[in-house]
Amino acid sequence: MRTKIDIIWEELEKTELSPYPVLMRGYPGKVLAEVYIGLKVHDSQRCLAVHLDNASLSQVRSLGELEDIKFEVFLDTKNKSKVYLLILLLEPTLKEIFSTLCEDLIASISGIKDERRLVRGLVSRLEKWVSLFIKAKSPGLSQEAQLGLYGELYFLRKWLLQSNEREKCLKAWVGVEKAVRDFQFGDWALEVKASHGNNHQKIHISSERQLDTSNLRNLYLFHLSLDVRQESGETLNSIVDSIVEILTEDYVLWSLFQIKLVEAGYIAQHREQYTKKGYYTRNEAFYEVKDAFPRIEEKDLREGVGDVKYTIISSDCSFYSVDEVQVYQNIN
Structure with a gap:
């Protein structure tokens, strides 16, 4: 069974000659925050995008980088006080666990409207997933x-x-x-x-x-x-x-x-x-x-x-x- 976001990613990957650096679609579920399923066109990298105030990014920077996940900031050209935080998958072979990660992140913030709490929730869940991505690259269960x-x-x-x-x-x-x-x-x-x-x-x-x-x-x-x-x-x-x-x-x-x-x-x-x-x-x-x-x-x-x-x-x-x-x- 494919996840909802897998289906969206697959549709985005079929898009031809896009003039936009990042393609995004809204998450098809009840989430108070602005969350999007995205694809960075040039590198064909799957990502999760969260629409945030500029001031909220300092909490995310404290997390640093994960080995197979990268964070990027994509400016909102229509509102200079807002940005899109992109959580990008670097290793395509881990796309199944990345789908699960994204579903988990969305579930963890789905009921949060306050942006500071939302970012803290994202950071907390991402810290937990550091060890899970290490497991994904392990030889498997004993x-x-x-x-x-x-x-x-x-x-x-x-x-x-x-x-x-x-x-x-x-x-x-x-x-x-x-x-x-x-x-x-x-x-x-x-x-x-x-x-x-x-x-x-x-x-x-x-x-x-x-x-x-x-x-x-x-x-x-x-x-x-x-x-x-x-x-x-x-x-x-x-x-x-x-x-x-x-x-x-x-x-x-x-x-x-x-x-x-x-x-x-x-x-x-x-x-x-x-x-x-x-x-x-x-x-x-x-x-x-x-x-x-x-x-x-x-x-x-x-x-x-x-x-x-x-x-x-x-x-x-x-x-x-x-x-x-x-x-x-x-x-x-």
């Missing part, structure tokens, strides 16, 4: 990262299919933002753990806070035991595509999902790497973390101890097993 992402997507798909609040499902997926737990919304949280091979019963906990129930009404652990096979089973690409299919009729949710994928390190140009390895489900189970559930909490640690990693055995958690329907009732 084997363990692929397994972990598959587990999170497996739960996300299950939840989306039975929920009437799909936006909430996506917004609750905060593990991609380096949150303590994979899903959290309000006073509940859910951690997803995927395991495979000879260690399929072992659940690895990465910190003393991950299963800490402080300030939470409910904390659930979803354990997914998998078989990993070559050239067989559901691939990482396949589960991504299945969720895209669920969201395909809602452009806003589809766009939000694309942003979450990039945050998780799943980049479109790496898809070829994820075509051969597939997953089969051996077992899946939900547990409610409470009372004497086998875990270490922050309050259990002696002074000076931190960054605790430990393993629990899924069979020892059976007393805390909880029905899937009950979990959805509580988190919905």
Whole structure:
């Protein structure tokens, strides 16, 4: 599925013999600021253009340049106190992630009318995207990262299919933002753990806070035991595509999902790497973390101890097993 701005860029790229250095079209959505989809004609560079007062540019200059993105100022010939800030893509091979970046930037400022706040919002989001562009040029996800992402997507798909609040499902997926737990919304949280091979019963906990129930009404652990096979089973690409299919009729949710994928390190140009390895489900189970559930909490640690990693055995958690329907009732 192409984004709205992809379609506009493609149309602009077909324009012949333009007398203008930059072609621009208004963004086709509800945005309080003046935002345009643009193309720098001479270099055929895709860009996002924001109409600003001259005085607002100092905040943007503090950001500096990104490796694959350039900022330029294009004067408004009709109003000398105004300029267009151009956010230009320098590396054409990154156009898919640039589309996602632009959608994210627009979403982050869509409800802001005050220009100072708007520019601060742009700068803040661009600073976040520095690391995401670095990910885009990385070799791709490691084997363990692929397994972990598959587990999170497996739960996300299950939840989306039975929920009437799909936006909430996506917004609750905060593990991609380096949150303590994979899903959290309000006073509940859910951690997803995927395991495979000879260690399929072992659940690895990465910190003393991950299963800490402080300030939470409910904390659930979803354990997914998998078989990993070559050239067989559901691939990482396949589960991504299945969720895209669920969201395909809602452009806003589809766009939000694309942003979450990039945050998780799943980049479109790496898809070829994820075509051969597939997953089969051996077992899946939900547990409610409470009372004497086998875990270490922050309050259990002696002074000076931190960054605790430990393993629990899924069979020892059976007393805390909880029905899937009950979990959805509580988190919905």
